[in-house]
Amino acid sequence: MKVTTGFFYETFLRDLNRQIEAMYKAQRQLATGKRVLSPGDDPVGIARIIKYKVDLSALSEYKRANNTAKLYNSSIENNIENLKNIVVKAKQLAVQGSSDTLSPTDRLALAKEVESLIQRSIETVNTKISERYIFGGYKTDSPPVNPLTGLYESDTNIQYLDISFFLYVEVNLPATEFFTYEVDPADPDRSLKVFTPYNYNFTGNSNAPYDADPLGALLMPQPSGGAITNPNDTFTANGGTLTIKLGDNESVDVTIDPNSSLNNIRDAINNNPHASNYVKAWVVNVKKNSTDPDDYRLVIGSVPNGKSDMIRIDVTTTDASGTGLNLLAYNPESGNVSMSFQENINGYNYITDPTDPNYYSFNNNYLNENYYLRALHFLKVALENNDQGRIQKAVGYFDKIADNLYRQQSIIGARLNKIESISDYNLEAETNTNQALSDEQNADALQIISELNQRLTVLQALRVTLTDFFRVTLFDFLR
C-alpha cells in the first residue's frame, strides 16, 4: 500500500488533534475537578448527579429547619422548667399557708407573693422567640395569655416543620394543654372565668349567695342497669317526692314528675325556691378519661358548701326498689342510703356542657389540677380569704400540676429526641450523598494526571518522529 505525503500529514494532524483534544478534556477535568463535564460524557451519571445534588440541597435546607425546630422546642422546654420552679415555690407557700400558726395577715402577705408568681408565670408563657409565641398557635399579633384575665387568646393550631423527607415535628405548644383555657368571647362573665372571685355565684340567683362547690357532696351511684349515657333520658318512670332536709332546717319537698330525666330532677331541685336555699344539684359526667363511656350522675351539695354530710334525703316513689328515685335516698339514721358522701369529687370529669349554668361554678375547683393558672389563683384567693381547707387542698393540686408539667416536658423531650436523631440521620445521609456525588462527579486526579502524562509522552513522540520523518525526503539524497 502506498502512503502518500499528503495523507501522511493528514493522518498525523488528526492523531495530533486527537491527543490534544483528549489532553484538553483531561486538563478541564483537572481544572474543574469534575469527571462529567457535559451530559453526553455520562448520561446515566448525570441523572444521578442531579438527584444527588437535589438531595443535598434539600438536606441543607432540612438542616436549617432542624435548627429552627430545635431552637423552639428547647426554649419550650426551658420555659416549662421555669414554670416547674414556680410550682415548687407555690407549693412551699401553700404548705406555709396551711399552717395553723399563721395569722390572716400573714396569709394575705403570702397571697401577694402568689400573685407575683402568677404574673411571672404568665410572662413565661408569653415568651416570644424570633417573632413566634412558642406557647401560642398561629397568631403572632397578641400574646397567647391575657395577663389581666388569664384567658388563652391565641388559637390552638399546632405548627409543623418538615425536618426530613416525609418527617415533620411540632414547634409550638399551645398553653391550653396545661396552663389555661379559652372562653367564648360572647360569654358576659368571660373576664372572670379564670381569675374567679372567691365563691363567685355564676347562677345569678340571689337565693343562692354562695355557689356550691363539690369539695364535699353527695354522689348518686351508678344504676344497676348500667351507666346513664344521656342525662336527658328518662330516669324515673313514676316520679315522686324528694324530702330534703339540711341539718336542723325545715325539710323541703321537691316533687318529681313521672318520666323525668336526670336533668329534669336537677332543675326541679335548683328551681325550687325553698330547696335551693339549702342544696344545689348538678349532673356530671364522671368518666375519668375521654375515651371511657359516658356515665352521668346526679350530685347534690349543701349551700353554703362544706355541710353536705348533713343533708338528708327521703324518697317517696313507686319506682322499684334500687332503681329510679330510690337511688337518690340519703338517710344514714334510717339506714336508707343510696347516695354516698364524697369528700372531694376530684378525679371525676367536669360538667362537659358549657351551657350548663353550673359549668364554671362546679369546675371552679375542679379545673384546677389541670390548669396551672387556676391552681395558683385558687391558692391565692384561699390565702386572701383565710380558707384553710382550700389552702390544704391546693397543696395536693400542685403535685398534680407539676406532674402535668413533667408530662408536657416529656412530650417536648420526645420532640427534641426526634429532632436530634433526624439531624444525625440527615448528617449521615448528607455524608453518604456527598460521597456518592463525589464518586459520580469528581475527577480522579491521580488517574487523570497519569493519563495526561501518558498522552504527553505520546504527543512528544509524535512530534519527534514527525520532524525526523520529514526532515529528509528522497530529494535530499538525490543530489
Added chain:
Amino acid sequence: MGLTAIFDIGKSGVLSYQKALEVVSHNIANAATEGYTRQDVIFQNMPSGVTSARGVSGRGVSLADIRRMYDAFLELQLKTESSRLAYWNVLQKGLVRVENIFNDASDVALSNTINDFFNAWQELSQNPAGTAERSLLLAKAEYLADRINISYKSLIDERQELYVDSQNLVAEINKYLDQINELNEKIAASPGALDTKDLRENLVKKLNDIVQISYFEDISGRYTILLGGMPLVDGGKVYYLNVKLDSNQNMQFNLESISTTIDVTSLIQGGKLKADKDLRDTLIPNYMNKLNMFVFDFTEAMNQVHRQGYGLDGSTGENFFNKLYDIDIDAGSFGDIIYKMTDTNTYTYDEYRIQFDGTNWAVTDNTTGSSFTPTVTSWTEGTDTYYKLSFNDMEITLKNPSNNLDFTFQIKANTAIYFGVSITDTDKIAAAGKNPLTVSGPMDNENARAIYGLLDDKIIGSSKPIDYYRTIVSEIGVYSSSTQTQKSFQEALVEEIKKLRQDASGVSLDEEAVNLIKFQKMYEASARVIRVADEILSTIFEMVG
C-alpha cells in the same frame, strides 16, 4: 532506414520525457491540493511502419496518454460516507449547544434553581410571616422564571441560527450547481481537461457534503446531478433550491423547476442540510415541548395549591405564576379548573371548546374542527363534585361545573416564554392554610408546607419535577454521546476510504522523486542518443572530408 532516424528516436525520447517530467512536476506541485488526482504518463513505443519479413526496430517512444489515477467506485464511496460524516458532524455540534443549555454538570444548572425555589418555600414555612423570607421566595421564583425563559429563548435562537445556516447552505448549493454546470460545459468541449475534472469532482463532493445527491456522467462527459430523483443540473440547465418557513414554522425546501415550484423537503437526506433540518425541526422542538410541558404542569400544580392557601393579608385564590392558557367562558361557571399535560403533540396548542350539559361532556378542537369524546371520571370531596376529562394527552379537572358550561381554552404556544411570577405583593404569598386574619394567624404555614411537598409529588405528567427534568438532561446526554460515537465511527470509515483513495490517486513525494530521477535519466539518455547520432554523422563526414 537512415541514420537520421536515430535523431528522430532521440528526439521522441527527449520530448516524451520532458512531458513526463512536466507531469511529475505537476504532481509534486499538487501534492497538497485537496481532491487532486495523481496523473500518470503512459508511454508507447512507436512501430517502424515498414513492411518487412525480417525484424524491424521501431521509431522511438511516444506519449500515449496522461491518465488520472481515478477509481470511480472509491470516489463514490468516499462521497457517500463523507456526506454522512458531514451530517453527524453538524448534528453533534448542534447537540453540544443544546447540551450546554441543559448542562447540569455545571454549578449554575437549572435543577439548582428549581431546588432553590422549593427551599425558599421551606424557609418560609419556618417563618411564614417573615418579610425577608417572602421577598427571598419571590426573588428565587423570579430567578427560576428568568432562567427557564432564557433557556427557552436560547432554543428559539438556536432554531433561528439553524435557519440562517440552512439559508447559507442552500445558497452554497446553488453556487456549486452553477459552477458544476459551467465545468460540465468546459469538459464537454475539452474531454482531456483532467484538472477540470478534478475541480468538478471536488465540487460534487462539497455539494454532497451539504446534501446527499446522486449523479451520473453522460456520453459527452457532463454530470447530471439529482436530488432524490429530481434534477438539479441536467443538460446544461440548473434548477435552484430555496428554503422558507411553512405555517408550522418548519423549514420547507423548494426546487424551482421550469414551470412550478416543487416541495422537496422530504428529499433532503444526509449531509449538513439534513442535520440542520433534523436539529431545527425535530430535535430542538422536542426539547422545547418538554420544557413547555414542565413549565405548564409546574405552573398549574403550583397555582392550584397556592389558590387554596391564604396570604398574610387574607387574600386567597391568587395564582402564584402567570396563567399559561387563555380561557373564554361563554356560559355557565365552575369552582376551579386545573389543567395538566401528560405529553405534548401537534394539537397541544390548539383551541378547544368544552361543553357540559349536566351529564355529557363534549370536546371540540376548534383549530382542526375535529371533536373528541373525553374519558370522564368524577368524584366528590365533601360537598364538591369534581370531573376529570382526559383527551389528547391532556387532563382537565373541573370543580363544581354548572350544567350549561360552555367554554373555550387554548394553551399558549411557546409556553415557557410566558412563565413568570404573577404575585408582586409579598403579603399575597399564600403560606397559610386558613385565613390568618380571621381564622388562624400569621404563623400558619400549612400551605407553604403543602407547596414544598410538591417537590415530592408527581406533578409533571407522571413524574416528580426534578425527575422529569433530569430525564430531559439524561436523554440529551444519551443522544449527544451516541451522536459522538456515530461521528467517530463515520470519521474512521472516511479515513479508511481516504487511505484507499490515496493509494490510487494520492501523490507520494518519494514516488514522484523516483519518477523525477527516472525521467531525468531517461531524458539525459535520449539526449545522449542524439549526441551519438551526431558523432556517427561526424565520423561519416570526416570519411568524406
